[in-house]
Amino acid sequence: MIWCVLLGSLLLQGVSSSVISKRAFTPTVKSATVVGNVADPAINRDSCGSSRQPFDSNGVPTLPIWASSASWSNINADGTPDLLQYGGGGSRDPYFFYTDDECNTNSAGSCPDGSRYALWPDSPPLVTSTDNNVVTAYTWIRKSRISQRCGPSAVNSTVTLIDFSFSTPDPDPATSLYKMTYSLDNPDRNALPAVSLVDENFWLYGGIPYGAYGSVIKDGTAYLFGKPSNGIVALAKVPAGSIEDKSQYQYWINGAWTSGLPGLNDTNVNIPNVSAGGQGTYYFSDFWNKWVWIGQAGISVSADYFITTADSITGPWESSVNFYSGETGTYPLGAYTLQAHPGLNPGGSTATNEIYISHTKNDAYANTALYSTPLIHIEWN
Numbered sequence: 001m002i003w004c005v006l007l008g009s010l011l012l013q014g015v016s017s018s019v020i021s022k023r024a025f026t027p028t029v030k031s032a033t034v035v036g037n038v039a040d041p042a043i044n045r046d047s048c049g050s051s052r053q054p055f056d057s058n059g060v061p062t063l064p065i066w067a068s069s070a071s072w073s074n075i076n077a078d079g080t081p082d083l084l085q086y087g088g089g090g091s092r093d094p095y096f097f098y099t100d101d102e103c104n105t106n107s108a109g110s111c112p113d114g115s116r117y118a119l120w121p122d123s124p125p126l127v128t129s130t131d132n133n134v135v136t137a138y139t140w141i142r143k144s145r146i147s148q149r150c151g152p153s154a155v156n157s158t159v160t161l162i163d164f165s166f167s168t169p170d171p172d173p174a175t176s177l178y179k180m181t182y183s184l185d186n187p188d189r190n191a192l193p194a195v196s197l198v199d200e201n202f203w204l205y206g207g208i209p210y211g212a213y214g215s216v217i218k219d220g221t222a223y224l225f226g227k228p229s230n231g232i233v234a235l236a237k238v239p240a241g242s243i244e245d246k247s248q249y250q251y252w253i254n255g256a257w258t259s260g261l262p263g264l265n266d267t268n269v270n271i272p273n274v275s276a277g278g279q280g281t282y283y284f285s286d287f288w289n290k291w292v293w294i295g296q297a298g299i300s301v302s303a304d305y306f307i308t309t310a311d312s313i314t315g316p317w318e319s320s321v322n323f324y325s326g327e328t329g330t331y332p333l334g335a336y337t338l339q340a341h342p343g344l345n346p347g348g349s350t351a352t353n354e355i356y357i358s359h360t361k362n363d364a365y366a367n368t369a370l371y372s373t374p375l376i377h378i379e380w381n
Contacts, residue, residue, distance in 0.1 A: 025290060025309050025318065030379040032324055038358060038373040040071045040085040067094040067109050067119050070192045079346040081356065083375065087190040095192070096121065096141055096178055099200050111145075118144045122279055124339070125180060126215040126222060128240045133184040137193065138243050140202065140211035140224075143173040171229035172264060175209040177202035177244070198244050206264055210236040210249075214275075214293070216282040216313075223313050225274070225282065231298075232270035234262065235314065252314055273317035276306035281340040285309075286351040293317075294340035294357060302328045303335035303359050303374075326376060329363040336360050341375075353380045 071085035098104035102117040109117035125137040147167050182193035203209050203226075211224035213233060217240050224236045235252040242248035250257040254268040262269050280295015290309040297306060303326035310317040328334035337360040342348075344356040354377065361372045 025288065026321060027288075027307055027309065027323060028381045029323055030381045032379075033377045034326075035080070035356075035375045035377050036083045038073070038081075038083050038085065038375050040087075043069065043071070044371055067098070067107065067117075068096045068121065070095045072192065075344075081341075081344045081375065087192050094119070095195060096139065096176075097195070097197070099197070102143065115145050115147050118146045119176070120144070122212050123214045124281065126211070126217065126224075126243075128217065128222065128243060130184075135180075135182045135184065135193070137180045137182075138198075138211070139178045139180070140175050140209060140215075141178065142175050142209050142212050143200075144168055145170055145173065170205070172206050172209075174201040174205045175203035175207075175212055176200050177211075179244075202246070208234050208262065208264060208269075210234065210251075214280065214282045216284065216291075218284050218313075223282070227275075228264050230264065231277070233274045234269045235271055235274075255314075271315050271317065273308055273319055274310075274315065275308065276320040278306075279337055279339070280306075281342075283340065283342040283350060285342075286349070287353050291317075292340075293320075294338070294355070296336065296338040296359075301332070301334050301336055301362075303338065303361070305338055305357060305359075324357070324376070324378065326357075326359060326374060327361060329361040329372075331362040331364045331369045333362045333369075335362065354378060355380075 071087050073085045074082040076082050094107055094109075096119050098109050098117060098119065102119070103109050103111040109119060111117070119141050121139050121141050123139075125139045127135060127137045129136045145168055147169070177198040178195055179198050180193040180195050182191075208226040208228050210226040213227040214225040216223050220240050222238050222240045222243060224238070226234050226236070228234075236249050237252075237257065238245075238249045249261075250259055251262055252269070252271070253260070253262050253266065275293050275295060277298025278296035278300055280293055282291070282293050284290070285292050288309065290311065291313045292307065292309050294305060294307050296302075297304065304322050305324045305326065306320040307323050308317045308320040326335065339358055341356040341358065342350045345352050345354055356375060356377055358373050358375045361374055363370050363372070
């Protein structure tokens with residue numbers, strides 16, 4: 001079972017590697033095949049790993065929306081990923097639930113003043129262990145509160161939506177840590193991993209949200225990336241079994257690992273070229289013997305995929321390059337949430353010269369927006 005596309009992309013990354021070599025490297029594409037649309041039949045999904053919305057038999061979004069949900073999909077007999085997802089349409093409760101101080105009286109996190117808590121994960125869950133057939137994973141989510149822009153706007157005769165901007169009075173909110181567990185022995189094929197809140201303020205207001213921007217496990221160590229509002233990308237590490245224990249964390253500062261938590265504006269925390277600035281996915285390629293980031297540019301609503309690689313996770317990283325451009329939708333937010341899914345490779349191995357990638361495609365339909373998630377198979381030269 002692969003739990004959603006994004007969780008499946010990290011199931012088998014805790015693998016060892018040989019001695020790291022030092023070489024310049026710019027991947028190029030041999031072939032790119034659009035496999036199809038990854039879909040849960042009950043949900044018109046706004047981004048895998050972000051907010052999703054149900055729709056009626058005519059394809060029109062219905063209310064209420066809920067801030068987050070989860071689905072799972074199988075691997076086909078030939079080793080390719082199944083595009084159909086299950087289990088995500090049965091509940092109108094947010095999967096990553098709201099607390100009392102996050103306007104939790106509704107499923108969208110909408111507040112009386114017109115703002116909204118947008119508890120949207122920016123990266124896939126980090127799978128840390130499988131013990132006695134119980135899988136454990138973690139997700140860091142920034143407690144973002146976005147502002148209402150224009151008030152109610154009629155979309156059709158039966159549905160009214162609130163037009164929100166993505167501006168916020170709190171650009172560096174606290175970051176919550178959620179834990180997910182799932183028993184592989186569970187006979188209910190529609191069951192989703194149980195989710196609990198470890199700490200609503202795991203990273204404090206005004207700090208670096210380590211783990212929210214991306215995460216990866218290698219050789220028993222979890223590496224966590226954080227990108228605060230000033231645009232830097234910082235790195236922390238912790239033993240995979242100690243995610244909940246902040247005393248076990250170390251931080252990359254001034255070219256060395258230290259136990260002192262850096263501040264938001266501390267110098268020599270940023271790692272140059274560690275991404276193209278937007279949303280994406282980190283993993284280690286055993287085929288290339290390289291660390292890899294794949295995602296989108298910092299300010300982009302197009303399906304332009306960028307890649308950067310490094311011999312060491314702390315750098316130096318290569319300058320990012322645009323290796324593939326997919327189909328962008330017809331709505332103003334045409335494409336976003338660009339991700340890579342190394343766990344969808346045959347056997348979940350990164351020792352093959354390929355990768356699956358996906359993005360949210362946003363198209364106009366009946367004066368509103370419809371969402372799809374094209375899955376693309378990339379073969380490298």
